[in-house]
Each structure stands twice: as C-alpha cells, then as structure tokens.
Amino acid sequence: MRQRRVVDSEDSGSQCQTSEASNITLVRRNSSSCVRRFFITITVSYCVCLVALKYSRVVQDGIIYLHWIRSPYFRNLSNPSEYGVERARNVYVPGRNGSYLGVWQIAPSTSQVSDKVESNEDFDALLSNGMPIVLYLHGNMGTRGTYHRVDLYQILASLGYHVITLDYAGFGDSPGWPTERGMADDARLVWEWTKMRGDRSRMYVWGHSLGSAATTLLVRQLCDEGQGPDGVVLEAPITSVEDAAMSHPLSLPFRYLPFFRSLFLSSLPEKFNSVSRVGDLTCPILIVHGLLDKIIPIEQGEEMYRAAVSKRSDPSQVYFEVFHEAGHRQIKSFSKLRSILKQFIPRS
Template identity: 45%
Template sequence: MRKRTEPVALEHDRCVALGSSSSGSTAAVLDPDSRLKRNLHLAGKGPAEPRCAADAGMKRALGRRKGMWFQLRKILLCVLGLYVTIPFLIKLCPGIQAKLIFLNFVRVPYFIDLKKPQDQGLNHTCNYYLQPEEDVTIGVWHTVPTVWWKTAQGKDQMWYEDALASSYPIILYLHGNAGTRGGDHRVELYKVLSSLGYHVVTFDYRGWGDSIGTPSERGMTYDALHVFDWIKARSGDNSIYIWGHSLGTGVATNLVRRLCERETPPDALILESPFTNIREEAKSHPFSVANISILPWV
C-alpha cells in the first residue's frame, strides 16, 4: 500500500506546486503593471535613505539661515528704534541736551592727578583752585614761559602769581568740550605757547575735571570772567590774549562781549575751530542727518 500511495502524493505535491506557479504566472500575465510597480518600488528603496538625509541637512541649513536673519533683523530694528527715539528724548530732556553738548562726563586721559601737572611733563606749571561762586570751585593751571623753566622749580603759588606782572604776555586758554585741562593735545599746545614766551593760564569749567559745580552757558562764561579778572588784578598793564577752542570759542566770544560792555576788552581774541551755532555744529556730525530737524537750539 505504501508503494502505491507514494507516487500519488508526489504527483499531488507537484500539481500543487505547478498550480501555484501557474497562478503566479497567470497573475503576472493578467497584471503586468503590478509587477512593474513592484520592481520599481524595490529599485527605489536603495537611494531613498541618502535622499532623505540630504533633505534633512538642507532643512537644518535653511533653519539656521532663517534664525541668523531673524537675529540680524531684530538688531537692525533696535538700532533704528534708538536712532529715531534718542532725538525725541533729547528734545524732551534739557539735561540730556546739556550732557551731549558739554560732554563734561568724558574725562580723558583717565587716571591722572590734575593737582600734579608735572606728571604731564609741565615742570614749570602750578595748579591753583579759584572760587567764582560760593558753591563753585575751578581748577587752574598756570604755565610760565620756558625761559623760566629752571627758575620755576620748587616755587610756590605766590611766586607764580607775581610772575604774571612780568613783561611776557599772557594767554587765557579756554578749552573745548570733553576731557580736562590735562588733555594730551592741550598739554602739547601749552608747551608750544610757553616756548614762544607766553604765560599760559587755563582752567576746567565748573563740572569738568576736578572742578566743582554744574555746567551751564552762563556758569562757564562767569568762570572765564572770574579767571580773567584774577589775571588782570596781578598782571597790571601786561598784555592778555584770549584763546578759545571749539566749544571754548563760544565761551570766549561771550567773555569778550562782557568785557567790551564794561570797557575792559582784552588785547586780542583768538578763535580755533569756531562755530556759528549749535545747529550748524551738529550738521557736521555724520549721525545727526536725520536728527538735526528736531534740535531746538538756534
């Protein structure tokens, strides 16, 4: 029985295999597109992963680019906002106006002792303190002509005051905004004028350097007038020239106008880098193009 049934089972298995094969081939013949789609799908599986990785990298790069542009745009908007807002704040707050005009809070060079002009190479200079008003004290430097350099060593304030009555002319120097009477370029000018045979008297307006008080146009003019009178009281008939630089030219012209009104004019007025008014002065600043139209000064 086993021998007879085995060929039948084998034949049955073969038929089943042929049937499945024929059904598969029949399905392929009946639906060739499905086979093509399947092959294309299998063929597309290879490069799919690298393409996805490249797309992800591009997305990350674009995201970083967008983030950088957002930050840059935010910074530009902040700068523009400040550029537009500051002029209105300046117009609404006179105190800010004064600070920006005077720049007396800028002390250059830093870390110098204004009581010791010799530290700046002025070994023939004496430091004074004068009091134009009860609550105001101003620091003054008096540099004698260079020909007295050796004689001036170790001398006190009284000797320097008496020296103003000598035959050498005197220059009252009124410096510009920012810095102090010990500024590097100012010290170099004192040396040049001293070498030419002049006494040089300079000072810091109230609120500048180590001078005490609150700066104002009236106060600065009064400080200059007080120093001029102090010099005149000690110099006799000696010549006095007034030299103003930058902002100091405004103080100098105010001072000379006051002196002419009381019929005691100086012997000469020297203006270095003068200006007609604050508005014209501000026009020369590169950052003031959009702001100049709202400046209240005339």
C-alpha cells in the same frame, strides 16, 4: 534580499535629502529672523536717540559738552607735572555758588624768567613781570590736561607768554554742571583772579572750538565795560551749536533727516551763537582755522571773520589765517603758528 537592500538604500538617500533640505530651510529662517531682529533693534535705538535728544536735557548737555570724558585718565590734575607740564602750579579759584575751579598757571619758559619759581608768592609775582598773559578756554571733552592742549601750552610758554587755563564747572576736577553762560562766568572769575595779579601785563583770551563761544560771550561783556583784552585768538571757532552739530561726525546718522535741524537742533536750550557776538568785540581778533578740519569746517571760521569785520570801520584789526594741512587739533604742530603769534602777541 538584494532588491530589499536596494529599496532601503534608496529610502535612506531620500530621507537624507529631505533632512538636508529641512536644515537649509531652518537656517534660512533663523538668518532671516536674526536680520529682522537686528534691524528692529537699530530702528528702535535710532528713535530712542532722537527722542532723548529732543526731550532730555542731560542727554543734550552730555553730547554738547562731552564733559564726562576725562582723558587722559588716572592722573592727578592738581599736579601739572604728571602731564609733562613744568614750571606750573595748580590753584583752585573760588567759583560760583561756593564752588571752585581747577586752574593751571604755566610760567614762560624763556631765559628772561628765573628758574626759581616754587612758591605761590613766586607765581603771583611773576604774573606782573610785564610778559603777555594768555587765558586759554578749551573746547568740549577732556580737561585742561588733555594732550593737544598741553602741547599748545608749551608752545605758548616757549614764546614767552604766561598761560592760564581752567576747567569749567563740570569739567575735570571742577565740580558742577556746564552751561554756556556758566562757561563764560567761570572764565570771567579766572580773568579777574589773573587781572588782580598781573595788572601790569597785557592780557589775551584764546578760545578753541566750543571754547570760542565762551570767549566771544566773555570778551563782549568785557568790551562793553571798557576793559576788553589786548586781543582775542579764535581757533577753529564755531558759529553756533546748530552749525557745529550739523557738521560733527556724531550727527552723521541723523543730519540727513529733513526735519533734524528744525525739529531737534533749533530747540536746544544752549545756542552758542558766536557769530552774532563776534562783531561786537572791539579788540584785535586773530582767527586761525585748519583747511582739513572735519569737526568744525573752515566755512564756519570764514563766516566768523565776515561777521567780525562787518561792524568795524577799520577791519585791519581782524586777521584770518588758514592752515592748509591742519585738522581740528593740528594747528599747534605748524611752525607758521609761532611766527603769526609773535606778531599778534608781541612780548614787549
């Protein structure tokens, strides 16, 4: 009897060991299967992204413009005060094809300007008071009410400048779909709207990031017509959409493919080739760039500067200022910007 119990115990131990070994094998198989499915999913997704980037115009535009991101959300762009912008009005300027463009006009916040700016007539009259006007062309993503842009408007207004800023078609509350040519055409419409009201004031165009491409396209046309602005500010300008894409964090999973630029980026219909246009601008140019910019590296700003002076007999009207501790959106945070602007955009 005792011998049978010993044998039964040994058989039971052997079965437990066999069961444990089977469970370990099953777990390993399941783990291996999960890892395999994970890598297959990643590989397929990677290939789908490449195909979409190559052949889908909607995907291409969505990545370039990021106009579908409307931060901050749940606010009314027709009411600038919801964004902390005072002494400002919202207007809808007639756009292309019967559409309209959402525009903010922000009054200078200096003691020289009356506090009573309420009606549209007040704002219209204010533009002709001789104080400089800055037409601000923002980059991709967000709206005219995005935080870092609002911060810059307030700095410009505190320096005694009028600020006019718009959302291109497809951005913010401006209906439509963005294109490179369309951005410049929209800016031209707002330029003319502003010029009609502020014909006695000096006018400047400020383009940030992707907005620098619209700026060079607009200003080259104005210069060719003999009505260029009094100056241009290019903040963190791009040389082209290809160069910008190769350095942008979103391209990190793809940029090291040997054929990525030649096969995918070079076929993009929108080129944003600012570097080929900036040399044709005849007005004074100020380029400002952050040394720590990881979105648009400072090398692109340097290349824009070289291109800007290449066609000028007098390059002294092109200025390049480096902000050593600034990134892509931080230049506004440095007091150095104020002193630079006071010289480049004098109030009188």
